[in-house]
Amino acid sequence: MDSLFSVFLLFIAAITALLTYVIVPFVPVVTLISAAAIALAAGVWWHWTQFSIDYRTSTWQEQLRNYASYALLLVVILLSYGFYVFAWSGSSLQDLASQAQVAVRNAGRKATSQIIGSASRALTATQSALLSEATPEPVPAPNRNRSANILT
Numbered sequence: 001m002d003s004l005f006s007v008f009l010l011f012i013a014a015i016t017a018l019l020t021y022v023i024v025p026f027v028p029v030v031t032l033i034s035a036a037a038i039a040l041a042a043g044v045w046w047h048w049t050q051f052s053i054d055y056r057t058s059t060w061q062e063q064l065r066n067y068a069s070y071a072l073l074l075v076v077i078l079l080s081y082g083f084y085v086f087a088w089s090g091s092s093l094q095d096l097a098s099q100a101q102v103a104v105r106n107a108g109r110k111a112t113s114q115i116i117g118s119a120s121r122a123l124t125a126t127q128s129a130l131l132s133e134a135t136p137e138p139v140p141a142p143n144r145n146r147s148a149n150i151l152t
Helices: 004-026 029-058 060-087 092-131 146-151
Strands: none
Touching: 029 060, 060 092
16 A cells, blocks of 8 residues: 555656646746756755765865874975085085076077077068058050061
8 A cells, every 4th residue: 555655745746747847848948047057056055064074074185184284394394405405515416406407597598589589580471461562563565566466
């Protein structure tokens, strides 16, 4: 035997289907899209209010938050050690760092000069194409001795 609750839910579903079949085809599309967007926003908001704590505490990244201060301290120590190694005078690493710095600067200057030269050539070509006046082609002189040419 069916329960009264399942019959009630079936009745509600039938009424909803009938109203949807009768009313929705005559509702403007903009209204349907607006109602769907509002319903989606309300559903996302309700879901977030219900499950935000679960999402916040269930990720593995949340466990790493406890070690953030130690990671920051390790980064500071490593950066300090790197500065000490590269900045201390007489170190072979300092020579390597200065050579790398010179190489990077030279490569940057070369690339910049090539880019500027290419851009300058492109700008000059564009400027000459856009701003030059069109020279009229010379019109050939009419042949006055045409009859003489035909006879010969």
